[in-house]
């Protein structure tokens with residue numbers, strides 16, 4: 063419901079201009095601003111920008127009769143499908159009540175015997191190196207120089223990177239905000255599967271470029287300008303299916319960047335048509351290494367699914383330098399709702415099982431592990447590292463920093479916050495300079511908080527926490543869950 067307080071409304075029509083879902087309109091006959099409130103998606107743009115705070119967006123109390131089985135969302139989905147006969151699309155990540163394991167894990171803190179460290183007074187190290195590490199290192203005779211040749215490594219000042227969001231799904235201003243913030247904060251951002259706009263080549267040293275099944279925008283300069291190359295096999299929000307950017311979002315700039323005709327649908331097939339085995343994956347990994355003169359680490363990203371641990375082992379053996387696992391709650395610009403809400407497994411369980419499996423096989427050092435999908439706070443980051451991740455990717459939290467109110471309408475291309483759209487008027491709502499500052503602030507806040515948590519544990523380097531599950535305890539989990547997570551119950 064859109065409530066407009068007539069005492070406060072001055073008919074300035076700011077809401078009419080701000081709403082991209084055609085809710086507010088000016089009725090000249092009555093000289094009043096009115097609403098088609100059935101169009102409202104609850105993005106809060108109008109309420110935030112109303113200069114007199116005349117607007118309140120509320121849930122409609124006229125709800126369906128209470129029914130534990132037939133909840134309003136299920137009823138509405140059936141009604142929409144009966145009307146359209148089509149697959150229901152949605153944006154953002156899975157919002158169903160699957161257990162969020164981060165909220166059942168708690169971190170340790172030093173008391174008395176192992177003193178904590180004050181991060182304000184003592185140096186704390188968050189530097190993270192991603193890439194394949196050798197089984198052992200040899201030094202040159204009578205020297206401290208390494209004799210062992212290292213695979214290419216990526217240095218991060220904070221173990222948090224910006225996850226893949228393609229140009230077309232999000233605006234160029236969002237890409238620029240991410241690129242500038244990553245450069246400023248000493249981390250990496252990811253182009254997603256839609257190519258890299260030439261305006262952003264200057265940020266190549268902090269850019270991961272993606273090679274997905276559609277191969278959009280992939281050319282030698284794109285690969286070589288980047289710091290690392292990511293092969294996208296799967297995505298947490300839509301495991302097992304391809305991508306679809308509707309033709310309306312394929313503007314001239316998007317079409318040039320993706321190297322496809324303007325106005326045509328950009329369809330990424332579900333599989334890579336040249337990958338049907340681990341050996342095929344190895345061929346693509348080495349083709350990309352060859353194309354980049356063995357200077358760039360290659361990431362391989364999969365959705366977290368039932369047999370992730372075995373797949374991850376194959377990926378490492380195929381030559382991946384960094385493995386990316388994207389969990390059940392990972393977001394998307396557009397996905398079939400039924401897939402987003404029902405396919406894949408929670409990232410916490412996938413991470414624990416992959417880390418354990420790679421350790422058991424003695425190959426954990428051969429690849430870094432990066433996770434994505436539902437990281438909300440620096441607490442989640444710290445727990446993920448204790449559970450075995452080398453670093454995490456964030457996307458939704460980055461978009462929230464840019465203004466996103468998680469209305470889940472990304473697939474409509476009408477994002478009122480100017481984020482998930484290519485509409486020229488709407489995209490101006492994100493200023494890359496302000497966006498970059500907000501993202502840098504977010505990362506800075508998280509780095510301070512992570513240092514506080516590390517200091518509390520008596521640890522002065524994030525490296526010492528990595529995979530150290532003794533620093534975690536669980537609350538309210540079953541024995542099976544504890545076993546998979548490799549974490550003890552609180553109190554034990």
Ligand code: SF4
Pocket residue numbers: 064080081082083084085086101102103104105106107108109119478
């Ligand atoms: S869709 Fe957003 S901007 Fe439009 S009325 Fe609803 S809350 Fe306001």
Ligand code: SF4
Pocket residue numbers: 105153154461465466467468469470471472473476477478479480481482
């Ligand atoms: S990006 Fe825009 S459309 Fe998508 S959830 Fe956020 S505010 Fe809504």
